[in-house]
Amino acid sequence: MPAYIIFNYNITNRDEIYQLSKLSKASDKKSKYNPKIIVANIVKPIEGSSILNHIVIYEFDNHNSANKWYYEESGKDVKKLRQNITEGWVTIVEGYVPNEL
DSSP states (O other): OOEEEEEEEEESOGGGHHHHHHHHHHHHHHOTTOOEEEEEEEOOOSSSOOSOOEEEEEEESSHHHHHHHHHOGGGHHHHHHHHHHEEEEEEEEEOOOOOOO
16 A cells, blocks of 8 residues: 655754755665655635645655555655754654445
8 A cells, every 4th residue: 555754844954955955865765765756836725724835745666665654764865854944744644544334
């Protein structure tokens, strides 16, 4: 079952955001967990409100791959920079599989 890592955040240091993008792309290319960015954009709520204005969603083959990717050693510099220049949250969720009747 596919799994997704969702980053929802505000950028607190715009001067460094391009460095984060560059590091992320380089780290993703080296990863053995096949991360795939499926969303990376500004949040524009159509219902309710959000105090966080950016979202990035990665897709993985399964929850185990997503979890290992998030904690892998090669991504520690990306994670540290992201935590220094953004405020928000990250979660891992499994994809939806409809119940079969």
